[in-house]
Amino acid sequence: MRVMAQLAMVMNLDKCIGCHTCSVTCKQAWTNRAGTEYVWFNNVETRPGQGYPRGYQDQEKWQGGWELNRRGRLTLKAGGRLRKLLTIFANPLMPSIQDYYEPWTYDYDRLFSAPMQADTPVARPRSLITGRPMKIGWSANWDDDLAGDPSPDPVLRKLSEQVRLEFERAFMFYLPRICEHCLNPSCVASCPSGALYKRSEDGIVLVDQDRCRGWRMCVTGCPYKKVYFNHRTGKAEKCTFCFPRVEVGIPTVCSETCVGRLRYIGLVLYDADRVAEAASVPDERDLFAAQKGVLLDPRDPGVIAAARAEGIPDDWLDAARDSPIHRLIFEYGVALPLHPEYRTMPMVWYIPPLSPVVDVLAGTGHDGEDAGNLFGAIDALRIPIGYLAELFTAGDPEPVRAVLRRLAAMRSYMRRLNLGQEPDTSIAQAVGMSGAQVEAMHRLLALAPYGERY
Amino acid sequence: MDGAVSDALLRLGRHLRPGTVSPDLRALHQVGGRRADAFYRDRWSHDKVVRSTHGVNCTGSCSWKVYVKDGIITWEAQQTDYPSVGGDRPEYEPRGCPRGAAFSWYTYSPTRVRYPYARGVLVELYREAKARLGDPVAAWAEVTSDPGKRAGYQSARGKGGLVRISWDEACEIIAAAHVHTIRTYGPDRVAGFSPIPAMSMASHAVGARFVSLIGGAMLSFYDWYADLPVASPQVFGDQTDVPESADWWDAAYLMLWGSNVPVTRTPDAHYMAEARYRGQKVVVLAPDYNDAAKFADEWLAPHPGTDGALAMAMGHVILKEFFVDRETPAFTGYVKRFTDLPFLVRLRERGGSYVPDKFLTAADLGRPEGAFATVLLDARTGEPVVPNGSLAFRYGEQGQGRWNLDLDGVDPLLTCMGAEAVTVALPRFDSEGVLERGVPVRRVGGHLVTTVYDLMLAQYGVARDGLRGASENEPCTPAWQEAITGVPAQAVARIAREFAASAEESGGRSMIIMGAGTNHWFHSDAIYRAMLALTTLTGCQGVNGGGWAHYVGQEKCRPITGWAQLAFGLDWLRPPRQMIGTAYWYLHTDQWRYDTYSADVVSSPLAEGVFAGKATADLLAQSARLGWMPSYPTFDRNPLDLADEAGDDPAAYVAGQVATGRLGFACEDPDAPANWPRVLTVWRANLLGSSAKGNEYFLRHLLGADSAVRAQQAPPESRPEGVAWPEEAPRGKLDLLLSLDFRMTSTTLFSDIVLPAATWYEKHDLSSTDMHPFVHAFTPAIDPPWQTRTDFAAFHAIARAFSDLARTYLGTRKDLVAVPLLHDTPDELATPHGRVHDWRALNRRPTPGRDFPKVVVVERDYAAVAEKMAALGPLLERLGATTKGLTYDVSGEIDRLSRLNGTRDGRPSLARDSDLCEAILALSGTTNGRLAAQGFATLGRRTGTSFDGLADEHRQITFADTQARPVPVITSPEWSGSESDGRRYAPFTINVEHLKPWHTLTGRQHFYLDHDWIHEAGEALPVYRPPLNMTAMFGEPALGASEQGVVVRYLTPHSKWSIHSEYQDNLLMLTLSRGGPTIWMSPADAAKAGVGDNDWVEAVNRNGVVVARAVVSHRMPEGTVFMYHAQERVVDVPKSEISGLRGGIHNSLTRLLVKPTHLIGGYAQLSFAFNYLGPTGNQRDEVTVIRRRSQEVDY
Structure with a gap:
C-alpha cells in the first residue's frame, strides 16, 4: 500500500442553477489573456447538449483516455508511446479552434469614434484569431438551455432508449466541469516531454511551463478535453485546482464563487499501488466500484499508519477524516465519478440531479395527491436515468437510481420534521440509512455551511 | 500499460532519470522542480482587496471583493462574510452571479466612457452663438429656438459625431439649458430619470436632490417598468413588501409562477434548491421549460398571459374544498380578522337583477364613524358592527387608539347564508355575456347587503345549498381554465389542493414567488389579485415562509426615510415634484396619438359607460385635474410666472383660473411647445436601451431622431375629446438629453451630452435590497480614472455651474407646485365611497385638495442650490421626516450628524459622498434604532397597541460599519415585517402579530374594491382577463x-x-x-x-x-x-x-x-x-x- 493524498471535488448537480459564475470568475482570474481567449478551465454545459469543445465525449472520434488492449492492459486510446512519437508533428486527434470556438470581440470603439453618419453606430463582431469581421456561429456555451438542436450530444446517442426532444418531454440540467485531476491521468501519460505531472502531496495535475514543448499530446490524451493549448506561448495550460489558493487554505475560485453552493472540496486518501489494477477491470460497469475501492478509509488504523509512513502529516489526515468528499462518496453514497469508462479515475465527482415528473404520469394517477409519493417517483422523472448512467456509471442505471432514491428519501424524511411531525425512520431505512445519517446528509447538502463545504 | 516494447524501454529509462518509478511502471515519482509554476503564483498575487458591490438593478446587492494589483483592478470575487442567519438554514454566502463577476471587464474596456462627450453639431452651434452673443444662456436659447439649428442637432441624435469636450464646458452648457428652461418654460419642464435608489443610494440621491431643489420633476420607475404590481396597493395598501430569500427556506410549499429564479434571482436561488431538501415541494408555472423548471417537482405550462384563469381555478378549488365542503378553522379564523371577506357590500338593482356596489359604511347607517368606517355583522348577535382598524380611525381624534385589528370579542359573520338570496350579475371577460349567480343577502339599515365572502363564492362559481355555482365549463372551474391555459384540469385542482393543505398543515407556510412573467401584462393587477387570493385565503400572508413573494424590480431601499429626505431635498423645500413615469412618456413620446381604440376597451359588460367614447389621454387628463395622479409639466404656463400672478391665495386663484378656462393643464395640450419637456437628465439608467416601451416613438417624437414606427395615428373618431390634437405631431420635443454613464448605451448614443461616470468600484455609496437584510457599502478600489467622476462629483459640478448662472438670470423665485392627493395622508379621504364627481362635467369650481390638486407655493433661491446640495437643511427639525404616514422627530439626529460629518454654515455637511451615506443611515429607522423605537411609540399611540421590543433601540449603524461588513438592519415601522431576534424578514408579520391595520379602506387585505372606475372595469373582485387582442x-x-x-x-x-x-x-x-x-x-x-x-x-x-x-x-x-x-x-x-x-x-x-x-x-x-x-x-x-x-x- 502506498498511501497518497488527493484533493477532490464533489459538485451537486441537483443544486446547479447553470449560472456560469464559476466559469466567469475562473476565466477572469486565470485565462483572460492573449493566447487563452478560447480557454475555459471551468465551463458549464447544458445537458443534453454537445458540450465544450463540441462533442468531446465522443471518444470514438477523439480517442481520449485509456482502453484495455488485447492483453487486458491499459493503453492510451489514442495509441501508445510509439504511435505518439510517429504522429508527434501531425496529430489529427485534436479539436480544432472551431470545435472550441473562434473567439471574438467587437468594434466597441465605433460607438465613440463614428463620425456623423446616416446610421446609429454599432459594434460589429470581429474574430480575435483573424481580426476580420465574422458571423458568430459557435461559442463555449452555444447550446445553453437547450438552444439549437441538442441531438448531436454523444451521450444521447449512446442511449438505448429513444429520447424524444420535444416540448412536452423537455428536460435539462447543467454540468460544470473542471480538470478531473485524475488518479490515472492520461494527459500525463501522453506527454512526450514529461511536462505534465501530478503533485505528490495533493494530486493536483499541472503542466510544467518550462518543460512543455507544445506537442499537444495531452490535449489528445485527455478525454475530458481539459488541457488547452495556449497559442501565444505555445504551451499547454490547464486548471491548476487554484493551487496558489488551496495551498494557503482558500478554496478554488470556482468553488468559493459558486452561487449554487454546490461544490465541495476535500482530501481523500488512496492507494497508489492499486490504481492501475482498478483502472484495468475488464467490465466498464465495474469501474465505478473499482474506483471507490482505491480510495482508503481515513479512519482505518492501518491506513493511518501507512499514511504516516509516507510522510503525510497529521493535519492532512485530520482533513481526510473531515472530508466532505469522503462522506458524500461513502457514508451517504450520493457522489459518482464522471465517465469512469475513460479509465482515468477522475477525482471530480457529481451528485446527479432530480427533475420534475413527466406530466403524462400525473394524468394516470401514478403520482397521487400525497407529496410523499412524489418524492419517491424516481422512474417518472424527466431526466432519463439512462442518460445519467451514461455520464456517471458507464451506463449502469442502478447506482444512479440509488442516489436519486436517497435524495428523494431525504426530502420525504425531512418534510415530516419541517411540518413538526415525528420523524419516520422507516423512510431512511428504506434507502439503507439511519435517520441521523439522513439528517447529517441534509445538513451537508442543504445547509452546506462554508466551513463544512471545504 | 502499453506493449512489450515500450515496457522494455521504460524499464531501461527508469535507470536514466531521477526519481522512483512504481513497480508497475505506471508512475514516476520525482521531488522538486516546482519553479515552473511561478506564473500562476504571480498571477494570483495582488496588493489589496476592497469591498464593493454592483449598483445595478437586479436586487442582488451582493458584497464583492475587488482585487487590485499595481493600481489596476484585476478581477472580483464574492465576499463570504455575511453575518449568520442563525445556523438553522443556509447562509447568504456567496452572493453573486456571472454578470457581476464580469463587471471589472468594463473598467478598462473599449466601451468605457472616459471623457465628457457632446454631439459635434450642437457644440459648434453653441460655441458660435456664445462667441457672438457672449452669454451661455442666450446662446442656448438661440440654438434651441432657431428652427434650423434645432432640427440640425436633433436630427443628428443617434448618428455618431460625438466629440470630446471639457467638464467645464459641459457643465456650462448643462447649466445654461437648465436656467433657460426654468426661466422660459418653468422648472417643471426639467426632469430627472434615475431608478432604484437601493442599488446606490447616494448616487441616486445626489442627482434627485439637484433636480428637486430646482423644481424639476423626478420621474417614477417602478410603475413605469411595469414592475409595480398595482394589485399590491389595491390589496395591501402598500407599494410592495416581500420576504427576504432566506425566508423561502421556511416555506413548506413553493410555487414559482412566472419567475425564473435561477436567472433573475441568481444569488438567492440556492435557498429554493436547498429548501427542497427540507421537504418543500416546488411547482414551476412557466410557458417554457425554463431554468427554474429544472428544480420543480412539477412543471405547469400555461399559455402566456392566461395565468389569471389558472389562479382563479385554483381559488375555486380552495374556496370549495376548504371553505364550503368543510370549514378549515385556520383559514376562516384568518380571513375574518385580516381580510375584508366579512365586510358588507351593498347590492344595487340593475336590469332585473343586482350588482355589487359599495362597501356599507357607518355613514350609510347614520353612525358617526362616517364614510370610511366599513361594517360587518357580529355572528353572536347578527347586528352590524363598525370594527376598529378601518380608514376612519387612521386620522383625527376619533380614531386615536382605535386604528387596530382588535375585534374586541366580535365574531365577524362570514356569510349572510340563511335568510334570503338574490341573483347578482357578474362580469366575465373570457367570452361574451355576464354571469348570473346567487348570493345570500341581509337587509341592514334599509340596505340590501351581502358579504365580500359571499360575493367571492359567486365570482368563483362555487355552489352552495340553493345557490347555483358554475357548471363545469363556466368560470372558474378547473375544466374551464383548461380550455384557456392548456393545463390539465386535474393537475390544477391537485396543485391547488396541495397548496392549501400544506398551508393548513404548516400554519400558513405556502408561498408563491411571482415574477415578471405574470406581472408585465396589461391586466397584471387582475392576474395578481387572483394569485394573491390563494395566499390570503389560506392564511399565508404575514407568516414566515408563506404568502406572496413578488420579485420584479422591487428593490428595497431599507433606509428609506433618510434617503427620501435627502433625495428630494425635503430638508430645504417641500413639496418636491414627483411624476408618474408612464404617463410622462405616454404623452411626451406621443404614443397617445397612436391609440386606435377607445378607453372602454377595458370596460365591463356591466359598465355604466363612464369610459365610453373616451380616449385614454382623456382619462389621464381627468385624473390630473381631479388631483388623483401628478401631472408635470402641470399647467400651460410657467409655474414661476403663475406664482407671481397668484397672489395671496394661490389655490383659489388657480382653481378659479382653471374653472373658467383661462388656465389649462399641460396634459390637455401636450404637443404645444410650451408644454414639452425640455431638459432630461438620465443617470444610473439606460432609458432608451432598456425601459423605453415604444422605443421608436421615443426616437421620433421626444428626440426627433430617425425611427421605425410603422403605426398609423388614431383616426378622428378615436381621438381624445378633451386633449388638443395638432394635425402635425411634433418631432424633437427635448432640448437637451443629458446622460451620465460609464459605458456606451442606446441612451448615450442618442444623448446631446454624455458625462463619464465613475463605476461601482470607484466611489463611496450604499446598497440594500429586500432579498437580504443587510446594508453595505461601495468602496473605491481605485480613483475614478481618466476624466470620470462620481455621480456625486458630477452633480455638484453641475449645481455650481447652475448656481453661478442662476445668480444673474433667476435669483429667488416663487414656484407654484400642484400636488396630487397622497396616500398615507388625510388626502385619501377625498373621495367617499370612491364616487367620482368630475367638477368639469358638473360645471363646478374645483376644490384644491379634494377634487383638484393641492396648490403650494415654494420659494426657490436658485443661486443657493449648490450650497444647499452640500448641507442638510433646517426643515427636518421643523417638520420632521415622514414615511408611510408616520412622522419621525429627527432633531436629535441632526446634532449627531453634525458631529459625524462636520458642519457647513452651522448645518451638517453633505459635501462628500460619505457624508451623504452617513446622513441616510442616521435619518432612517432601519439603521438608527432610536428612530425605529420612536416610530413604534408614535404608531402605538394611534393603534392603541404596543410594539415594544420590536426595535433594537440602542443600535446605530454608521457608514464605517457598512464598509467593514454587511450589517443587518433594525426592525422599523418603515416596513411591515419583524426582524427582531434574528428572525427572517417576511412582510406583514407586524400586522398579523401586532394587529396593525394594513393601509387600506377596511384596514384589512382587500378582495373587494368599490371605486366607481374599478366597477366600470368589472374588477371589483378578482377576475380573469385575457391578454389584449x-x-x-x-x-x-x-x-x-x-x-x-x-x-x-x-x-x-x-x-x-x-x-x-x-x-x-x-x-x-x-x-x-x-x-x-x-x-x-x-x-x-x-x-x-x-x-x-x-x-x-x-x-x-x-x-x-x-x-x-x-x-x-x-x-x-x-x-x-x-x-x-x-x-x-x-x-x-x-x-x-x-x-x-x-x-x-x-x-x-x-x-x-x-x-x-x-x-x-x-x-x-x-x-x-x-x-x-x-x-x-x-x-x-x-x-x-x-x-x-x-x-x-x-x-
Whole structure:
C-alpha cells in the first residue's frame, strides 16, 4: 500500500442553477489573456447538449483516455508511446479552434469614434484569431438551455432508449466541469516531454511551463478535453485546482464563487499501488466500484499508519477524516465519478440531479395527491436515468437510481420534521440509512455551511 | 500499460532519470522542480482587496471583493462574510452571479466612457452663438429656438459625431439649458430619470436632490417598468413588501409562477434548491421549460398571459374544498380578522337583477364613524358592527387608539347564508355575456347587503345549498381554465389542493414567488389579485415562509426615510415634484396619438359607460385635474410666472383660473411647445436601451431622431375629446438629453451630452435590497480614472455651474407646485365611497385638495442650490421626516450628524459622498434604532397597541460599519415585517402579530374594491382577463402562419446574460451566449417561417422592427417567441431590410398601453404615492411577425 493524498471535488448537480459564475470568475482570474481567449478551465454545459469543445465525449472520434488492449492492459486510446512519437508533428486527434470556438470581440470603439453618419453606430463582431469581421456561429456555451438542436450530444446517442426532444418531454440540467485531476491521468501519460505531472502531496495535475514543448499530446490524451493549448506561448495550460489558493487554505475560485453552493472540496486518501489494477477491470460497469475501492478509509488504523509512513502529516489526515468528499462518496453514497469508462479515475465527482415528473404520469394517477409519493417517483422523472448512467456509471442505471432514491428519501424524511411531525425512520431505512445519517446528509447538502463545504 | 516494447524501454529509462518509478511502471515519482509554476503564483498575487458591490438593478446587492494589483483592478470575487442567519438554514454566502463577476471587464474596456462627450453639431452651434452673443444662456436659447439649428442637432441624435469636450464646458452648457428652461418654460419642464435608489443610494440621491431643489420633476420607475404590481396597493395598501430569500427556506410549499429564479434571482436561488431538501415541494408555472423548471417537482405550462384563469381555478378549488365542503378553522379564523371577506357590500338593482356596489359604511347607517368606517355583522348577535382598524380611525381624534385589528370579542359573520338570496350579475371577460349567480343577502339599515365572502363564492362559481355555482365549463372551474391555459384540469385542482393543505398543515407556510412573467401584462393587477387570493385565503400572508413573494424590480431601499429626505431635498423645500413615469412618456413620446381604440376597451359588460367614447389621454387628463395622479409639466404656463400672478391665495386663484378656462393643464395640450419637456437628465439608467416601451416613438417624437414606427395615428373618431390634437405631431420635443454613464448605451448614443461616470468600484455609496437584510457599502478600489467622476462629483459640478448662472438670470423665485392627493395622508379621504364627481362635467369650481390638486407655493433661491446640495437643511427639525404616514422627530439626529460629518454654515455637511451615506443611515429607522423605537411609540399611540421590543433601540449603524461588513438592519415601522431576534424578514408579520391595520379602506387585505372606475372595469373582485387582442385594437395579423412569416406572441423576459441592458454588451457574457441579439422560438414556429437555428430574422409589427438571430429550441412553446429583455442596438445589430435603419431593440416592437384603473387616486389605498401607484408600462400583450431575412447582413 502506498498511501497518497488527493484533493477532490464533489459538485451537486441537483443544486446547479447553470449560472456560469464559476466559469466567469475562473476565466477572469486565470485565462483572460492573449493566447487563452478560447480557454475555459471551468465551463458549464447544458445537458443534453454537445458540450465544450463540441462533442468531446465522443471518444470514438477523439480517442481520449485509456482502453484495455488485447492483453487486458491499459493503453492510451489514442495509441501508445510509439504511435505518439510517429504522429508527434501531425496529430489529427485534436479539436480544432472551431470545435472550441473562434473567439471574438467587437468594434466597441465605433460607438465613440463614428463620425456623423446616416446610421446609429454599432459594434460589429470581429474574430480575435483573424481580426476580420465574422458571423458568430459557435461559442463555449452555444447550446445553453437547450438552444439549437441538442441531438448531436454523444451521450444521447449512446442511449438505448429513444429520447424524444420535444416540448412536452423537455428536460435539462447543467454540468460544470473542471480538470478531473485524475488518479490515472492520461494527459500525463501522453506527454512526450514529461511536462505534465501530478503533485505528490495533493494530486493536483499541472503542466510544467518550462518543460512543455507544445506537442499537444495531452490535449489528445485527455478525454475530458481539459488541457488547452495556449497559442501565444505555445504551451499547454490547464486548471491548476487554484493551487496558489488551496495551498494557503482558500478554496478554488470556482468553488468559493459558486452561487449554487454546490461544490465541495476535500482530501481523500488512496492507494497508489492499486490504481492501475482498478483502472484495468475488464467490465466498464465495474469501474465505478473499482474506483471507490482505491480510495482508503481515513479512519482505518492501518491506513493511518501507512499514511504516516509516507510522510503525510497529521493535519492532512485530520482533513481526510473531515472530508466532505469522503462522506458524500461513502457514508451517504450520493457522489459518482464522471465517465469512469475513460479509465482515468477522475477525482471530480457529481451528485446527479432530480427533475420534475413527466406530466403524462400525473394524468394516470401514478403520482397521487400525497407529496410523499412524489418524492419517491424516481422512474417518472424527466431526466432519463439512462442518460445519467451514461455520464456517471458507464451506463449502469442502478447506482444512479440509488442516489436519486436517497435524495428523494431525504426530502420525504425531512418534510415530516419541517411540518413538526415525528420523524419516520422507516423512510431512511428504506434507502439503507439511519435517520441521523439522513439528517447529517441534509445538513451537508442543504445547509452546506462554508466551513463544512471545504 | 502499453506493449512489450515500450515496457522494455521504460524499464531501461527508469535507470536514466531521477526519481522512483512504481513497480508497475505506471508512475514516476520525482521531488522538486516546482519553479515552473511561478506564473500562476504571480498571477494570483495582488496588493489589496476592497469591498464593493454592483449598483445595478437586479436586487442582488451582493458584497464583492475587488482585487487590485499595481493600481489596476484585476478581477472580483464574492465576499463570504455575511453575518449568520442563525445556523438553522443556509447562509447568504456567496452572493453573486456571472454578470457581476464580469463587471471589472468594463473598467478598462473599449466601451468605457472616459471623457465628457457632446454631439459635434450642437457644440459648434453653441460655441458660435456664445462667441457672438457672449452669454451661455442666450446662446442656448438661440440654438434651441432657431428652427434650423434645432432640427440640425436633433436630427443628428443617434448618428455618431460625438466629440470630446471639457467638464467645464459641459457643465456650462448643462447649466445654461437648465436656467433657460426654468426661466422660459418653468422648472417643471426639467426632469430627472434615475431608478432604484437601493442599488446606490447616494448616487441616486445626489442627482434627485439637484433636480428637486430646482423644481424639476423626478420621474417614477417602478410603475413605469411595469414592475409595480398595482394589485399590491389595491390589496395591501402598500407599494410592495416581500420576504427576504432566506425566508423561502421556511416555506413548506413553493410555487414559482412566472419567475425564473435561477436567472433573475441568481444569488438567492440556492435557498429554493436547498429548501427542497427540507421537504418543500416546488411547482414551476412557466410557458417554457425554463431554468427554474429544472428544480420543480412539477412543471405547469400555461399559455402566456392566461395565468389569471389558472389562479382563479385554483381559488375555486380552495374556496370549495376548504371553505364550503368543510370549514378549515385556520383559514376562516384568518380571513375574518385580516381580510375584508366579512365586510358588507351593498347590492344595487340593475336590469332585473343586482350588482355589487359599495362597501356599507357607518355613514350609510347614520353612525358617526362616517364614510370610511366599513361594517360587518357580529355572528353572536347578527347586528352590524363598525370594527376598529378601518380608514376612519387612521386620522383625527376619533380614531386615536382605535386604528387596530382588535375585534374586541366580535365574531365577524362570514356569510349572510340563511335568510334570503338574490341573483347578482357578474362580469366575465373570457367570452361574451355576464354571469348570473346567487348570493345570500341581509337587509341592514334599509340596505340590501351581502358579504365580500359571499360575493367571492359567486365570482368563483362555487355552489352552495340553493345557490347555483358554475357548471363545469363556466368560470372558474378547473375544466374551464383548461380550455384557456392548456393545463390539465386535474393537475390544477391537485396543485391547488396541495397548496392549501400544506398551508393548513404548516400554519400558513405556502408561498408563491411571482415574477415578471405574470406581472408585465396589461391586466397584471387582475392576474395578481387572483394569485394573491390563494395566499390570503389560506392564511399565508404575514407568516414566515408563506404568502406572496413578488420579485420584479422591487428593490428595497431599507433606509428609506433618510434617503427620501435627502433625495428630494425635503430638508430645504417641500413639496418636491414627483411624476408618474408612464404617463410622462405616454404623452411626451406621443404614443397617445397612436391609440386606435377607445378607453372602454377595458370596460365591463356591466359598465355604466363612464369610459365610453373616451380616449385614454382623456382619462389621464381627468385624473390630473381631479388631483388623483401628478401631472408635470402641470399647467400651460410657467409655474414661476403663475406664482407671481397668484397672489395671496394661490389655490383659489388657480382653481378659479382653471374653472373658467383661462388656465389649462399641460396634459390637455401636450404637443404645444410650451408644454414639452425640455431638459432630461438620465443617470444610473439606460432609458432608451432598456425601459423605453415604444422605443421608436421615443426616437421620433421626444428626440426627433430617425425611427421605425410603422403605426398609423388614431383616426378622428378615436381621438381624445378633451386633449388638443395638432394635425402635425411634433418631432424633437427635448432640448437637451443629458446622460451620465460609464459605458456606451442606446441612451448615450442618442444623448446631446454624455458625462463619464465613475463605476461601482470607484466611489463611496450604499446598497440594500429586500432579498437580504443587510446594508453595505461601495468602496473605491481605485480613483475614478481618466476624466470620470462620481455621480456625486458630477452633480455638484453641475449645481455650481447652475448656481453661478442662476445668480444673474433667476435669483429667488416663487414656484407654484400642484400636488396630487397622497396616500398615507388625510388626502385619501377625498373621495367617499370612491364616487367620482368630475367638477368639469358638473360645471363646478374645483376644490384644491379634494377634487383638484393641492396648490403650494415654494420659494426657490436658485443661486443657493449648490450650497444647499452640500448641507442638510433646517426643515427636518421643523417638520420632521415622514414615511408611510408616520412622522419621525429627527432633531436629535441632526446634532449627531453634525458631529459625524462636520458642519457647513452651522448645518451638517453633505459635501462628500460619505457624508451623504452617513446622513441616510442616521435619518432612517432601519439603521438608527432610536428612530425605529420612536416610530413604534408614535404608531402605538394611534393603534392603541404596543410594539415594544420590536426595535433594537440602542443600535446605530454608521457608514464605517457598512464598509467593514454587511450589517443587518433594525426592525422599523418603515416596513411591515419583524426582524427582531434574528428572525427572517417576511412582510406583514407586524400586522398579523401586532394587529396593525394594513393601509387600506377596511384596514384589512382587500378582495373587494368599490371605486366607481374599478366597477366600470368589472374588477371589483378578482377576475380573469385575457391578454389584449392586438388584432382588434390595432389590426395586427392573427397568430399563426402568414404570408409574411409566422405571427407569434412576443415576450421579453429577463435575460440570463445581462441585468437589463447592463452586461449585454460585456464580452464575457456575449461569449457565453450567442454573441448578440437573439430571438428564441420553437421548432414548429421556425419551420413555419423557414427559419433555421442561428439564421438572421426580422421581427416586425406596427411599432417597429428588430433584426436578430434565431435560437430554435424545443424548450419553447409553439406560438410564442422570446426576445430577452434589453438587448440593445450597440452590439451586432445590422440594418433592417424592412426599415433600412439600424435593426432596433427589444422595445422597438412594444409600446405603452395605459390601463385607466391605474389612474385612480384620492380614495383610500387607491391614492398616489411616488413609485407606489400609477399606470404601469406593461409590454407583454404584444404580437409580431417573424420572417427569415437575407442572410447577408449589412452594418
